Amino acid sequence: MVEEKEYLDRTERAERQGLERLLSYFPAWIRSLITEDVEGTEEVAMDLDRPLVIRRRGEQYLYREVSAADIEYFYNKVGSFRSNGRAGIPGTLHRISVIRDSDDLAIGFTIRFGRAIPGIAKPLQKWISGRDSVLIIGPPGVGKTTLLRGIVEEKAKVLKARLVVVDTSNEIAGDGTVPHPIIGSARRMMVGDPRKQASIIMQAITNHSPETIVVDEIGYHDDVAVLETARRRGVDIVATVHGEDLIDVLENPVLKPLLGYPDLEHGRRLTRPSFRIGIAVLAKGVYKVYPDFTLAIDQALHREDPEGEVVDTRLR
Incomplete structure (x- = not known):
């Protein structure tokens, strides 16, 4: 205490x-x-x-x-x-x-104006506290990075230094060599140029033995390739991507390998997605959680409304 x-x-x-x-x-x-x-x-x-x-x-x-x-x-x-x-x-x-x-x-x-909000991810604790890879989806300015910090805060209580934040442009843990205290005992690796994000992710995997890697805004082919490597090595991923909804993400050709190579035309995927949990940020403090992200993807590919649970933290 x-x-x-x-x-x-x-x-x-x-x-x-x-x-x-x-x-x-x-x-x-x-x-x-x-x-x-x-x-x-x-x-x-x-x-x-x-x-x-x-x-x-x-x-x-x-x-x-x-x-x-x-x-x-x-x-x-x-x-x-x-x-x-x-x-x-x-x-x-x-x-x-x-x-x-x-x-x-x-x-x-x-x-x-960036803000650390202690406990912001606590309402999602039952989905984010374990060793499951999580993908956060949302358009710009809706609060994806704020939620990501909250997830880091919760996971760091358990994983401590085995949680590594790959911090491109210091978006997650702030500027300066010493990270903002919101990330707790997690470690932070800084990335000055987004084009170098993939190489820093690989350094984190090979040099620092993380159980979980946190990345904000994946979107380059190299990012996707190295995150696939992370999953094959048993490292969990928590990441954000731009998109209004799940269909937007499935239509992004760069992200296909992490989503099981979805084929929207034929309504199927070729492999298992890299993420177990999906969270769509609908508005500031409002989230739709997909506890079974694979099922949600399959439902979206069949043009069905993906099963999920809406959590409105503004009501708490």
Whole structure:
């Protein structure tokens, strides 16, 4: 119990300090607007001589135009961006992306407010606590990565250092060499360039003896090939993919090997899928769990509604 309290205290402290630092990057007038509902703020878009856009609780709000002085102030606060156009704040989950003009000058930013929510995956515990591979499905911005962190949090309590997070662009465990405390005792391997994700996954498998590997946003052929290798070696996978629903994922040609080579035209698959459990993120905090992912795939291939259980954590 003492250990759990210390973990929660560390997480809460990291969240508070990280938010304070991020807010300090904004010009005062933007900072004031954000703090009107800081808990509901999801994203801020700043573009030169264009209206400021703040996305809160799924809605967009427009304000006065962003000036060159606002852009310069924010850029100087951030300091520098990586080659992929992103920057972060060490120890936090917030993500900052830059837009540049043809002369490579910064003319806009997208600031994604990342949050660690301890216990977010507890309502799904009976499906995620075991040694089963899990695929999380959902469109951008719906909360896939937040749920993924929650699953890491739950699994790390059992697997500890045998759980390895392959963290591309530091999306899961935040920026900086020391990962955010939300991942508990799990280990983190950083990936600066998404094109190198597959090689880091292979390093994790061959060098660090994980029981489970966690990956956010698989989508390259090399990712799929190395994850197939992981499953053949007995390593479980927890991963996210983009898609509005299961059919979207089945229609993605890159992912076919992990889904049993589904043939939508003939309504069948050739092999067993690499995942035992599927979770579709329907909205923030609303999930449809497919406890038998193989059955769900077969039903989708037959144009039936896949059997699953809807869990709405907003009601709890």
